[in-house]
Amino acid sequence: MAIESDVLVVGGGLAGLTGALSAAREGADVRLVSYKQSTLRQASGLVDVLGYTPDGDGPLTDPFAAIQSLPDSHPYRTVGVETVRDALSLFDEAVPTYEGGHTDANALLPTHGGTVKPTARYPAGASAGLASDDRDTLLVGVEEMVDFDAPHVAAHLGAAGVPFDVRGETIRFPGDLRADAKVTRYAKLLDTNGEVAVRGRKVPARDALAQRVNPLLEGEARVGFPAILGDDEPGAIRAALGEKLGVDVFEVPMGPPSLPGLRLEDALFDALDAAGVSIETGNPVVDVDGDDRVERVFVEKNGARIPNSADQYVLATGGFVGKGIESDREGVSEPVFDCHVPHAEDRYDWFETELFGDHAFARYGVATDDDLRPLDASERPEFDNLRAAGSVLGGYDFAAEKSGSGVSIATGYAAGQRAAQEAR
Amino acid sequence: MSDAESPDTDFDPVAPNTGEDFEPVDVFPDSDDFDLRPGADSCYKCATCDTNCPVAAVDDDFPGPKFQGPEQWRLKQTDDDYTVDDSVMDCSNCMRCDNACPSGVPLSQMHNTARGEYVSEQMDKLSVEYVRNRILANYRTSAFFASKVPRLANFAMNFGPARWVMEKTLGVTSERDFPEFARQTFREWWAERGGQATSRENAKAARNRRGLPEDADKKVAYFHGCYSNYNTTEVGKAMVRLYEAFGYEVVAPEQKCSGTPMFANGMLDDARRHAEVNVSSMSDLVERGYDAIASCTSCSMALRQEYPELFDIDGIEKVAANTFEAVEYLRIHEDLREEVREAEVDGDLAEEFAYHAPCHSRNQGLDRQAVELFRDLDGVGVEDVGDSCSGISGTYGWKEEKYEKSMQIGEEMFEHMEDADGETGMTECPTCAMQMEHGSGYEIRHPLELLEAALVE
The missing domain is CATH 3.50.50.60 (FAD/NAD(P)-binding domain)
Incomplete structure (x- = not known):
């Protein structure tokens, strides 16, 4: 069998x-x-x-x-x-x-390297960040996340000729996570809105993050973060941050490992x-039976x-x-x-x-x-x-x-x- | 012109310098460890393993599997004074990183060897933590004595003042209820029922019913593990009846703990002692044409993967290659899907189940087996409660200092159980079952019990 x-x-x-x-x-x-x-x-x-x-x-x-x-x-x-x-x-x-999907035309998305990339489909979380949108933009980096240097990314985007002013600021993520915290750690903290210590007080993570960013705003209409805003609840997290900051919030897609x-x-x-598909992951197909037709393959455990x-x-x-x-x-x-x-x-x-x-x-x-x-x-x-x-x-x-x-x-x-x- | 074309040395390649002066250099002197170098070299730092680590997602002090595995291994090779980081004890040994790695780095093998080294060389053997871990890891020993006096044990183990003392002196959390011990162990039931001889008769009768040749080569050796023997004996009984109904003769060979809780606590010497007994008895049977079957996914994981990765025992590779999870084996050798499609369940198992896939089933590629198989079964619903870890990871969630983290990891599963239609849980792993019950109050069943209800009259 x-x-x-x-x-x-x-x-x-x-x-x-x-x-x-x-x-x-x-x-x-x-x-x-x-x-x-x-x-x-x-x-x-x-x-x-x-x-x-x-x-x-x-x-x-x-x-x-x-x-x-x-x-x-x-x-x-x-x-x-x-x-x-x-x-x-x-x-x-x-x-x-x-x-x-509403148009045949490519969208232009800012990348974490500060370039602009033509792409056909993008996650809802990136949509407020389109480079064709002329609203001024603040990019917020996290000190510990060296993959996303916000001032550097902003300078690159400016040099690429985007039709808006863009600045970059770097914050310490509230809660003093370890220097090499995993993207899933940030995501989990924001998903569960877990409490973090800020100056001796316990504050929900989403509030604490908004409080860090608020004083940095200089009238920009939108704020971009590296893509760490939740694994299960990204929409709710963006909405909550947007409401507290009075701006549109978006994520800039990142390199691996990638939450988007x-x-x-x-x-x-x-x-x-x-759709009723059976799925098995974790084991390789190592061998094949058959000449003109594949009769069966062998998965090895x-x-x-x-x-x-x-x-x-x-x-x-x-x-x-x-x-x-x-x-x-x-x-x-x-x-x-x-x-x-x-x-x-x-x-x-x-x-x-x-x-x-x-x-x-x-x-x-x-x-x-x-x-x-x-x-x-x-x-x-x-x-x-x-x-x-x-x-x-x-x-x-x-x-x-x-x-x-x-x-x-x-x-x-x-x-x-x-x-x-x-x-x- | 290249140097090769204008030699200016007296080196003569015609006379290779492999004379008596040549002394081979032993790079890792006096080491009989497995060589982890190829695995460490395969890591290209994508950090996918880190995104799978349930501990790193909740614990700010845990540096994640990429550090615990290839990075720490490299530090050990290059610095003689380097000692294993004590954070290795915070790894719960869920082994999800293995399944994640696109490069096939043997992460859990690296964690197990590093943890073993930490415990044997750096941990104070008189410390409360060591004593506590050793007791937890040797669950089989405690269960063996408890099973002699199950009523007394059930009372004593959940007696409040005693548990308070256990937490204060040993660091075993008093938040959890100890599992109940069965009045009759699986092995006592098996012996009373007539052991292998009875199984042979039952299998023969089933083969006749199914129109199979009476001497069909259908025989399996059951690795029931400690939990099916001392606690959830109904799982072991379901396995036996189900396999017999398909015409398999079952034997229940001599066996000890699979070693899972010992690996997780770095007690590799204890694990090896038990593994030697298990491999020896399974190996004899495998040579005689039996396949090894386990109903606990951590037991099958240990026999299949951890044994050959950690120990060099005669026959171990062959046992590993012939070990299967109980439902998986029937899927391969029987038309299980069709039989399930034609079956119907009524009675007390006609339920909506909230199913959780244990991490160790995930690593064997079995995480979707139960939901997919029972899709077509009339009278029941089986709903997957998501891909998060349950958080207990065997002995991990029993430790007083890890209890809160364990519950934080399990939070997502508890929420999904709450959202699911049914109020009965299902999983293959005994400790995941403890966690599910602890967080939801649901009764937890094993897929084998449901299969028995569907297919055995």
Whole structure:
């Protein structure tokens, strides 16, 4: 026997979660297995579709209009622009706390590095911070959080030419937390509105934070904090701070570990749960049975091999960072299904000498047919019933284009939907 | 031109210098510890583990798993005078960091070894804390004596003045109620019922009913653990009846504590003594084709992961690879989903359950098993009360100085239990069950009990 389903999705990032959700919405019995927790908690929580062309032109105003001009090998061209739109509709419905779906145009969001990033969807908590909004802005950093130096970020944004005045101030977070307190510590304190000691008095954390910021305001209409404002109750915390300060409050997305990423992960897992998907995280897929078709895969737990079988499979294990694509001195490979990964034979051709050069490795990943099935070296499908989605795909450079989340959502959606249709 | 093309030394690569003068350098002299170097090197500081740590989220003094694991390990290698930071004793050993790490760093193994070193080399063996921890860690010993006089023990252990004295002298919180001891232990019941011979007969009868060959190779060795033996014996009985109904012959081999509370308190010598007995008896059976089954997720966790990570005992790898959680095993080998779909529950278990996934089930990838399996079961509802830790973490929440933190961690779970439809709880872990009951007043059941009610007539 084996643990059975119609569709088995391997990988728990944005592509895997979207794939599982779209397959389940098509009526399939879906199971998702992920080696470890979702990598979404390392993501900013912003959902980019396309910020720049592969030639570096941008920021783009309309990502959908630019898709037609992408090279044929790009995953967006494989699935087509209408699928990208349908996939985003599924995302918008599954994650109602996100904004940006009212327009095709990219929004411009300030980052914790002080740059301005074109993105298609963003959490509600970031919406008062849009760089296209001309209201003056105060950024508030926390002394212990060296990832967000507010005066520095403000200076950068000013230099980037944002249409408003922006200042940065640094405070000590009330309660004298340890110098390397985790983002979850700040979030928990604000979620529960726990009491902190301020000059010998016990004050609820949200009040204490507002009291620290209040005297720093110089008539700004909005205040931005690093993204630490709660895990479970971010909306309530922003509203409470906004009321006490008389301004709009927003969060600036941060690097890993990221609360907006964590909240997005929670929202998507809730949507999967509601759609009846089975989920297992914590153990890797280590082996595959089958020749033309994948018959079953083995999930390993400390030496025990647990067979999982399905009619259709989706590979969504990520790229180099997510370890869905691996490389060594000999070559580049896809470790789970051992799919072919096209790459230059001489490893000195994988990269350019300039750090920010147009590296070939950034576009390495599996190549697919129109049905998203990975192709072997002779361009035939590796398996009839295996489709790939997300960063395991080749043909695009998500970091340079700012297209990572969009490609994951669009190809995950398409792979999941087709797998479910085929499984009938 | 490179140096390689214009050698200006008399080094001759044709004659390698591996002569008698060569003395290999032992980097870690006299150490029979596991080499944690590859794990430490795999950490790229993403801090995802820290976002999973329930203690770091409530305790300002706790530096988190990234420090306790790879960072502290590195400090130990580079500084001979470095002593293990005493904050390692504030880690509750929930092991959530293991499941979090995208790089496969063996965080809990690092915590366990550091804690073991701290306790054996730095902790005062005459201190109240050491004595208290040793007593808590050796729950099996206390339970063994208590089970001889269960009525007296049940009275004495919750007798107010005695508990006040225990808190003041030993630091065992008086806020909690001690679990009740069963009048008859699981093993006494098992022996009275006829042991393995009876199980074999029952399994045969079930195979006949199911149209399976009478000699089908279906046999499991049950690791009941201390709690099912001394306290919640109904869980052990449910396991036996359920497995027999599927045609499995059950044996209940000689066993000691899994070691879970000992790992958490850094008592690695105690844990090893118990592990040697467990591995020896399980190993014999595994060699004869039995699989090891546990109903407590911390017990299965210990056999599967902590044993091979911490001890070098003959047969340990094979036992680990053949150990399963009780419901998981049936999901793999039987069409459990279909049987549950066709079943119905009435009577006193036809309830809405507020289910909490123990951290140690999470680490085995089993945190969603119960909710997903019982989705299709008529007559009951099982609602997940969220992914927070219950906060008790075995002996952690029993310590007077940790009690408040334990309740703070559990707060989210208590709230979700309150919001859930039912007023009965469900979990696989005996100490999570204590915490759930303590915070909500609900009665707590085990998924095996519900499966028995659904599938065994």
